[in-house]
């Protein structure tokens with residue numbers, strides 16, 4: 001009998017959320033908000049379910065959603081995408097990542113990855129037959145440097161997987177970083193799979209700059225987004241891809257055999273939501289920034305060393321000053337003994353080399369944060 005073998009790891013998000021469910025711990029691990037998401041967007045979805053929109057939609061996505069995506073990025077970033085040929089709807093950013101990698105990577109192609117990296121990237125690159133080349137980003141800025149890129153890029157580089165704003169560090173890359181990355185992508189004609197799911201969630205005056213807007217990058221960039229983050233509706237798993245027509249043709253082919261389509265009723269609601277006026281997005285950011293500040297202050301009072309968060313739903317703490325040397329062991333203890341789940345950031349490194357950082361999700365209501373902080377006061 002054939003052996004069943006899988007080298008795919010169990011994702012840290014399922015491990016920690018599973019433990020939180022089993023133990024009744026407060027879950028500040030996996031990134032999902034307490035906020036229920038905008039009511040009008042949810043109502044639009046409910047109406048769409050009741051009035052139709054329950055059969056297979058077009059493979060590339062509902063035309064009204066593809067148009068809304070193109071309009072949204074024209075409005076926010078002045079980027080032009082043709083909704084017919086350059087925009088596709090996927091089942092979450094995760095499917096978009098898988099589709100892009102399965103479409104573009106042939107066995108033996110090199111793929112540049114930046115550590116710490118979102119946990120789906122490496123397993124997908126490896127399953128696509130890609131050879132990962134790591135660039136390790138250094139705290140506190142987690143920016144790019146020329147020498148590391150020189151070391152990682154070669155004439156075999158087919159693609160990079162880039163994430164900005166960056167999960168888990170909660171940092172935003174500078175314009176200089178984007179230009180440096182662009183220089184290398186252009187020189188090597190490497191595709192940039194640019195995971196920008198946190199594009200709307202940036203704080204303190206930081207602006208999101210899409211990689212595709214850097215001169216020369218328009219047609220090399222595969223931009224990935226997620227309605228889950230834009231509307232605090234993470235379970236909806238409505239993602240999007242914007243890319244040149246030539247690249248979209250091959251990613252669309254991968255999409256046919258991954259999911260083919262995405263729930264049409266949710267697509268109708270996302271199309272509606274993307275047209276919301278700017279104040280919705282400003283409120284999204286300011287509400288999250290307030291929660292970030294609340295958790296930051298509370299953790300500082302508990303004695304944690306809190307690292308700055310410029311965007312995303314997350315902030316990190318350095319546990320080394322507490323005399324802790326193993327983030328996984330620390331998170332296991334925290335969930336079992338203190339009843340709070342968080343994410344050990346070593347899960348975002350290929351060889352788990354960094355062991356002193358723990359990630360908390362602050363996208364929670366005040367009562368959840370207060371309850372968690374009360375428990376965390378006993379840890380340090």
Ligand code: PMP
Nearest residue numbers: 092093094118167197226228239
């Ligand atoms: N990429 C990054 C960087 C993420 O943080 C996430 C989820 N938070 C995803 C991709 C997955 O997005 P989705 O739920 O739309 O698949």
Ligand code: GLN
Nearest residue numbers: 013014029030031032167
């Ligand atoms: N992206 C979310 C996070 O970073 C989790 C998504 C998932 O569970 N795969 O927490």
